[in-house]
Amino acid sequence: MPRTSANYSKLVPNGRLTDPAGTTIDATLVTNGVAIDAADPEHTLIRVTNSAGAAKTVTVRAGVGRQSWMAGSGDYTQSVPASGTVWLGPFTSARFQQKGSKLNVDFESGTTGTVTVFKLPRAL
Secondary structure, three states: OOOEEEOEEEOOOOOOOOOOOOEEEOHHHHHHOEEEOOOOHHHEEEEEEEOOOOOEEEEEOOOOOHHHOOHHHOOEEEEEOOOOEEEEOOOOHHHHOEOOOEEEEEEOOOOOEEEEEEEOOOOO
16 A cells, blocks of 8 residues: 655744644554655654554654665654654655655554654755
8 A cells, every 4th residue: 555645834934833733643544654755854853643542653764775875774763652742853864765755654553643744944
């Protein structure tokens, strides 16, 4: 199955962004994972909320191909506490960028909550 596409919520320099609801993490999202298309890893933040009754793991997958020459460092995994929130990133392109300029994110079985992808502005 193809990964679910997640769109950026762009942070505004010298401005504000109304807190976006994010994408609901359901069984389909857990099974297929998320792909952040047209990713700019160095300017990407990912917010994951966990509404499950136990801690769950979120994984940002190491890239494949020549553009991710540091992929040998492996995936990045982070535990999200029960009823908690974590912020991940920014990321290194050389480690995490997938072919086609994507970032791939996976969730442990039983994860519920939301995932929101933010893009930091390039200049302030």
